[in-house]
Amino acid sequence: MQLYDSAIKQTPVLAPLKGVWEKRSLLRLLVARDLTVRYKRSVIGIWWSLLNPLFTTAVMFYVFNTVFKARLPNGQAFLPYLLSGVLCMTLFNQGLTMAADSIATGAGVLTKVYVRPEIFAFSATISSAINFLFGLIPLTVVLLIFGKHPGWKTPLLLVFMTCMTLFTTGLGLLLAIAYVNFDDSRSLINIFLLALQYMTPVFYPISALGPHTQKVIHLNPLTSYLQVFRDVYGGNAVSTVHEWLMMGFTSVSVFVLGFYIFGRAWPKVVAKL
Amino acid sequence: MSIDLIVEGTDITLAYRRTRHRVSSLKQTAIDTINRRIAYENFYALNSVSFTVARGETLAVIGRNGAGKSTLLKVLARVLPPTTGRVIVRGSVAPMIELGAGFNPELTGAENIMLYGTLLGRDSKVMQSRIEAIADWAQLTEHLDIPIRAYSSGMVARLAFATATDVTPDLLLIDEVLSVGDEDFQARSKARTAEMIKSGCAVVLVTHDLATVESMATRALYLDHGTMRAIGTPEEVIDTYHADLR
Numbered sequence: 001m002q003l004y005d006s007a008i009k010q011t012p013v014l015a016p017l018k019g020v021w022e023k024r025s026l027l028r029l030l031v032a033r034d035l036t037v038r039y040k041r042s043v044i045g046i047w048w049s050l051l052n053p054l055f056t057t058a059v060m061f062y063v064f065n066t067v068f069k070a071r072l073p074n075g076q077a078f079l080p081y082l083l084s085g086v087l088c089m090t091l092f093n094q095g096l097t098m099a100a101d102s103i104a105t106g107a108g109v110l111t112k113v114y115v116r117p118e119i120f121a122f123s124a125t126i127s128s129a130i131n132f133l134f135g136l137i138p139l140t141v142v143l144l145i146f147g148k149h150p151g152w153k154t155p156l157l158l159v160f161m162t163c164m165t166l167f168t169t170g171l172g173l174l175l176a177i178a179y180v181n182f183d184d185s186r187s188l189i190n191i192f193l194l195a196l197q198y199m200t201p202v203f204y205p206i207s208a209l210g211p212h213t214q215k216v217i218h219l220n221p222l223t224s225y226l227q228v229f230r231d232v233y234g235g236n237a238v239s240t241v242h243e244w245l246m247m248g249f250t251s252v253s254v255f256v257l258g259f260y261i262f263g264r265a266w267p268k269v270v271a272k273l
Numbered sequence: 274m275s276i277d278l279i280v281e282g283t284d285i286t287l288a289y290r291r292t293r294h295r296v297s298s299l300k301q302t303a304i305d306t307i308n309r310r311i312a313y314e315n316f317y318a319l320n321s322v323s324f325t326v327a328r329g330e331t332l333a334v335i336g337r338n339g340a341g342k343s344t345l346l347k348v349l350a351r352v353l354p355p356t357t358g359r360v361i362v363r364g365s366v367a368p369m370i371e372l373g374a375g376f377n378p379e380l381t382g383a384e385n386i387m388l389y390g391t392l393l394g395r396d397s398k399v400m401q402s403r404i405e406a407i408a409d410w411a412q413l414t415e416h417l418d419i420p421i422r423a424y425s426s427g428m429v430a431r432l433a434f435a436t437a438t439d440v441t442p443d444l445l446l447i448d449e450v451l452s453v454g455d456e457d458f459q460a461r462s463k464a465r466t467a468e469m470i471k472s473g474c475a476v477v478l479v480t481h482d483l484a485t486v487e488s489m490a491t492r493a494l495y496l497d498h499g500t501m502r503a504i505g506t507p508e509e510v511i512d513t514y515h516a517d518l519r
Contacts, residue, residue: 112350
């Protein structure tokens with residue numbers, strides 16, 4: 001028999017995780033809902049969701065390759081490098097903002113039915129990961145055009161995607177607290193995200209920077225995620241052990257921290273929804 | 274004996290620290306912090322509310338708007354954790370608080386039954402096998418495969434009610450939902466609710482309709498500004514409420 005006793009203290013992080021695991025069939029339905037709404041009911045659904053990253057890539061390619069005549073070292077092709085960068089940043093941005101929004105948009109349910117709110121953040125990041133997989137189609141085409149192929153490291157893509165999902169879920173939950181408490185936090189966060197984007201080597205090679213700037217860029221965890229992704233899918237960069245460790249460490253620690261702080265803040269957050 | 278108590282609430286208190294000016298922007302918070310103008314006050318949505326509901330009992334919660342009635346239901350639905358005090362709920366809960374929360378207009382009727390039922394904590398495999406029966410009760414069998422944005426509001430209400438009441442829970446929470454849809458649906462939904470109560474579940478009912486309280490409730494609780502003003506038989510409590518209104 002189910003028993004709810006408000007006096008029983010819940011273990012931070014572990015209790016919400018267990019709650020999400022027990023409701024994984026709900027998680028699957030929520031992801032299916034997101035994907036159905038986006039793809040199934042419209043023929044151009046998949047292409048529509050790819051339009052943004054592809055168009056961004058086209059604009060950036062024109063600006064940096066044609067206007068500024070930027071060249072990567074050793075004659076490396078620019079387009080696969082750029083497209084993989086844009087796709088990785090789209091995965092991060094989309095996962096993060098959708099996860100952060102999921103709590104406010106789920107308010108109708110969360111204030112009436114007992115469900116772990118973390119499930120909503122998870123469904124957002126998992127749907128963006130599936131979107132990201134669709135984005136690999138044009139990237140593969142570009143790779144083949146430039147005489148490359150995804151390479152034998154492709155299975156490691158799963159590690160990258162898992163880390164990114166944990167990272168954006170944790171960070172998204174933290175942002176969700178800010179979104180609910182302050183109406184204007186969204187615009188401030190967008191500025192911050194833009195700065196972060198420029199601090200990630202999406203359209204420039206790290207080697208083009210001075211030694212001091214290089215250090216700063218390496219402190220940005222997203223640099224590690226991006227370099228790992230470029231390495232495992234298409235070999236557009238060489239990733240280092242440091243970058244893999246950075247990715248693994250930040251994903252787990254941000255995820256745990258996000259679950260911990262969100263769990264503590266939840267009673268106050270739900271009262272404001 | 275205590276096994277038959279579905280709900281045990283002891284000194285349930287729900288307090289918010291809220292700012293006097295309801296600031297909700299970072300800019301305003303920053304300005305107010307610099308000027309040291311943030312004044313907090315404690316607001317008690319519920320203040321030391323204690324009651325029990327046994328199997329087969331129907332407790333009606335009455336009171337003016339903003340007295341904390343809906344808040345109390347949300348505490349029982351496990352949505353809002355009490356600040357102090359203790360709530361124990363034994364068994365499954367069906368919250369009929371604003372039916373159809375979680376419906377997505379782009380999904381079909383069948384997909385929404387699955388999603389809503391699973392949100393309410395039911396097993397998704399069981400839900401799959403119940404779709405037909407639910408649609409049948411809601412008289413929506415022919416419309417199951419179209420997105421519910423094409424439904425009328427009455428159809429949506431029927432689908433939501435049929436899904437929410439598909440299983441008999443141990444505790445049924447009702448927040449003024451019996452007054453939707455046309456006459457036929459109202460009659461059928463009332464009959465179904467009465468059936469659920471008869472089958473032995475405990476009910477907590479929030480309503481402004483005192484006639485419903487007298488006809489359905491076995492006990493009543495009168496909330497005023499978050500505190501318990503009276504608890505007892507519906508007649509006594511309604512008398513106290515009437516005396517206060519005058």
